[in-house]
Amino acid sequence: MTILEFARSKPAKAGDLPYTAEVAAKTDALYAKVEKLITPAEWRLHAPLIAAINDLKREKNAVILAHNYMTPEIYFGVGDFAGDSLQLAKQAAATDAKVIVQAGVHFMAETSKILCPEKTVLIPDLAAGCSLASSITGADVRLMKQKYKGAPVVTYVNTSADVKAETDICCTSSNAVEIVEWAAKEWNSDIVILIPDQYLAKNVAAMTDVKIVTWAGACEVHERFTVDDIRELRDGNPGIIVLAHPECPPDVLAEADFAGSTSGMSNFVKRHQPDKVVLITECSMSDNVSLENPKVNFVRPCNLCPHMKRITLTKILRSLQTMQHEILIDPEISTRARAAIERMIALPLTRQSMYTHAKAPQVLAVEARA
Numbered sequence: 001m002t003i004l005e006f007a008r009s010k011p012a013k014a015g016d017l018p019y020t021a022e023v024a025a026k027t028d029a030l031y032a033k034v035e036k037l038i039t040p041a042e043w044r045l046h047a048p049l050i051a052a053i054n055d056l057k058r059e060k061n062a063v064i065l066a067h068n069y070m071t072p073e074i075y076f077g078v079g080d081f082a083g084d085s086l087q088l089a090k091q092a093a094a095t096d097a098k099v100i101v102q103a104g105v106h107f108m109a110e111t112s113k114i115l116c117p118e119k120t121v122l123i124p125d126l127a128a129g130c131s132l133a134s135s136i137t138g139a140d141v142r143l144m145k146q147k148y149k150g151a152p153v154v155t156y157v158n159t160s161a162d163v164k165a166e167t168d169i170c171c172t173s174s175n176a177v178e179i180v181e182w183a184a185k186e187w188n189s190d191i192v193i194l195i196p197d198q199y200l201a202k203n204v205a206a207m208t209d210v211k212i213v214t215w216a217g218a219c220e221v222h223e224r225f226t227v228d229d230i231r232e233l234r235d236g237n238p239g240i241i242v243l244a245h246p247e248c249p250p251d252v253l254a255e256a257d258f259a260g261s262t263s264g265m266s267n268f269v270k271r272h273q274p275d276k277v278v279l280i281t282e283c284s285m286s287d288n289v290s291l292e293n294p295k296v297n298f299v300r301p302c303n304l305c306p307h308m309k310r311i312t313l314t315k316i317l318r319s320l321q322t323m324q325h326e327i328l329i330d331p332e333i334s335t336r337a338r339a340a341i342e343r344m345i346a347l348p349l350t351r352q353s354m355y356t357h358a359k360a361p362q363v364l365a366v367e368a369r370a
């Protein structure tokens with residue numbers, strides 16, 4: 001029986017599929033990319049799943065969009081495209097495949113479905129959520145719009161379709177500063193509503209004169225990093241370069257050497273090849289970036305995102321076998337949400353947002369549900 005016949009025939013998990021000569025032939029080149037981190041014994045469990053997923057993908061005309069926080073066996077083994085939220089949204093919009101499997105969290109799969117309503121979009125685990133996305137609803141946004149009449153609403157992509165539908169334009173951490181400034185000009189407003197991440201909003205506020213109103217949301221992974229963590233790291237590793245994600249609190253960003261989206265951090269390492277670096281973000285980032293930059297030494301304190309870590313090879317294979325869990329969105333909400341995402345994608349921005357704390361990270365207000 002070939003690995004494809006095996007994969008077609010029954011649901012499988014690590015250990016059910018044999019490590020055969022066919023599997024080795026199909027996965028040896030992939031193992032070469034990850035062998036510094038994954039032991040041969042672990043690989044013998046991953047490889048049959050990877051071979052089965054890649055064969056089923058071809059049969060079903062599917063692509064796997066893998067976020068930078070996926071574990072290396074997913075990122076390097078089965079991901080057709082990897083990147084940050086903005087890059088994955090652009091890839092979803094551009095792909096010819098009939099099926100998209102989102103190796104990421106629910107809001108990313110919704111974004112793909114909104115951009116490609118005619119395609120089948122699958123999320124391998126429906127419970128892969130996000131503390132930012134669950135912090136706010138469409139009704140919350142409608143109340144904010146009443147309170148700050150005339151102010152444009154810029155919404156981080158880490159939100160539900162319902163929230164995006166109430167939005168003028170979306171942003172990601174790679175373009176938030178430029179989009180806030182663009183929206184203020186376009187709406188001729190000195191106030192912009194930037195939701196739902198209060199820390200991203202404050203970090204943007206440090207880079208612009210636009211007055212920002214935000215929401216009391218936070219990323220449960222990035223809000224846990226502290227200034228003391230960074231100082232201890234610097235004390236223990238003289239000369240280390242500290243890169244942080246803009247979902248971290250502003251005092252943490254102020255201590256970093258560079259802040260940017262997940263791909264912004266990855267590009268920084270590729271370009272500068274520092275001797276020693278730490279990425280103040282989710283754990284799998286350092287694994288993936290270190291494999292792509294073998295000369296750079298990585299110090300690895302990190303926080304796990306429990307939602308991202310719900311996505312495993314076994315669940316990706318199940319998802320392709322059963323075509324579950326399919327993302328479905330109310331067409332009226334989807335159309336409105338799509339306008340906000342497409343507006344972001346269409347803006348001709350030439351550089352990534354920088355977060356160098358040119359001024360105090362002060363926002364006008366942090367709104368919360370009454």
Ligand code: 13P
Binds near residue numbers: 260
């Ligand atoms: P990026 O857009 O930087 O990939 O961030 C997504 C995310 O969920 C970070 O926590």
Ligand code: SF4
Binds near residue numbers: 221
């Ligand atoms: Fe959401 Fe934070 Fe996890 Fe990203 S890392 S998906 S923002 S909880």
